Amino acid sequence: MNDAETMVLPRLRPAEASGEDPWGEGPGAVPGRPPAVTPVWRIAAWLVPALMMAALSAVRAGGPGPRAEEVPAWHAATSSWRDILHWGEVTGAPYHLLIRAWAEAFGTSELALRGPSVLAMTAAAALVAATATRMFGPGTGLLAGAIFALLPTSARYAQEAQPYALTLLAAVLATALLMLALERPTVWRLIAYGGSVVLLGLCHVVALLLLVGHCWTVFAFRRGVAARWLAAVAVGVLPAAALLWSAMGQGARLGSVYHPSSRLLAELPGQLFGRAAVGGVLLGLALFSLPLRYSAAVYSAWAAVPPLALLLVAQAAPIWEPQYLLFTLPAWATLGAVALVRLATRRTDL
Template sequence: MMDADTIVLPRLASTEVSVEDPWGEDHGNVADPATDTRRWRVAAWLVPALLMGALCLVRAGAPALSRDEPATWGMVAPALMRWWTEALGASGLAARAPSMVAVTAAAAFIGVLAARLFAPRVGLLAGVIFALLPTSTRYAQEVQPYALTVLAAVLATLFLVLAIDRPTFGRFAVYGASVLVLGLCHGPALLLLAGHGWIVFAFRRGVAGRWLVVAFLGALPAAAALVLLGEQPGAQIARGSAPSLDVLAATPRELFGVTALGVVLLVLALFSLPLRRSAAIYTAWAVVPPLVLLLVAQATPIWLPQFLLFTLPAWATLGAVALARARARWCAAVLVSIALLGASVQVDPRVAHVDAPQGAHAGSAGE
């Protein structure tokens, strides 16, 4: 009896996907691997930083400082501003310089983080989109805690990624320090930890215990300050609003500068929500803190769009992920559209918001 012929089947591409990549996507398919060079990695942070820096300088010294600006810098403000004004003076431009530097650095680190998690092209696009948002320029030109808060949020997320990728004591210590700075800049920004916790428990449960300890210790000083402030007679931690439909409808305009820009970024974000870890990090960053704030606001009227400014880098990056999959001409068209939509507000972002509610600048941990 003859043995049956052996049939050799060609090996097909594996359909098995990892837990962190359930849709079968890998980190290199959003951009041509040939672009993953040192030159493009430098461009991913340098171009956004140059663009953001240039936009920050447009009419940065006018108008003069408002009464609200110096009073809302949070717990780190008094020492920082005293040192800064003694060194460079108290003119409008000099007083706003820390915010301008912080937002410019944030644009650069947005590019660095997105390039690490996706590809240099995504990092470049993310940083450029962030720079083109009118609110980025607005708070770069105000003596407010929000610019430093955005930078601290970007750094905290970057250090979280580094810590969970290689969980060493040093990396978790740096992450804890960034959480400490985040809370001291703006207490409500600690809502970011809800998004970080989702990421850790979803993808790196093995380090969840260490993350909880570090996050708790980093957030403790700002949380304690908020509690003490709330116990003072007549103190008000935040002068916000109840999240009515009208208030929620106005949030995209306050958060992105122009309502249409919020719609554009939301639509782009819908095209960048595969369940892989890289996109999930930004989805949790963009979505979880607003949901937590919304729940808290059901009990006390603390809803303010400014409390969510630290989510702007996540929205910008989700939009960049979608754009990176498009052809260059479509990508350029969307960027031009974003620039045009925000152009009228970019001319003088502070004047466009003079009719903001009186509580719009409140809520710093150290008020």
């Protein structure tokens, strides 16, 4: 299969293009450029979600703590540098070292130690909106960022001193840089993408399952770039692989003792999205975004492939935890925004 804008449909003649792209997502073999808009509108598309996320995150970030899940971060903040490297899970050492350095500069209050998570989620909301704006237009970008900011789990993990907010930001950054690298695979863009993979793996090694979704995107749409992409990934995963090897050598556990039972899988939408009803709505909207145009397919692979990969891995190793999939939230939010805009466009055309 040659690189193409769709996986299934043959190359259409110009007269047929409108039938292939009824929502105006842009023709051609590279991601379609949205219509020209004013700079103010383009800035507002990412600034408004960022401000929403910052406000929602700060509401309870200074609340009483630490919560049970935050105890390791508080321990790291008040320990010596040497102690951090000798206790806890090896794979969590990069985050604990970051928290130790952060505490050195800003103190160990609840608000201070949750600051990295607040900043990471705020930056993630802005980047979610900016990337969706580039792929679909500012209206979709603004809506995607707003949906992401309003998800209950976005605010929750922004208010906790855990690595998941930073992991989510790294996943958004890696996917945004992947899109740039696939559009024009220069050396510097591939190096930037490889650096984002390093960051992703150091934040949380399980989040590297995002690369399975990236792999699907590359081999489905940009096979000519596959060798260079594989080289960037191979270098990018080395630090996380070294940490994982060290953790296995020390007999450390990567995650919980849970295998994905039918009960745990049934609870996943509520735990991942904060409310089961919210998860049901987003999943339903995402189904409307599944036609395999390049732009929507990138997000579909980001949203759906890592959970399936984790499910397969968890059959052999008990590492199933819903929060490990938090990095897929931006993809679900964007697919929901795409569906809503498409529905509005279809209603307008009737």
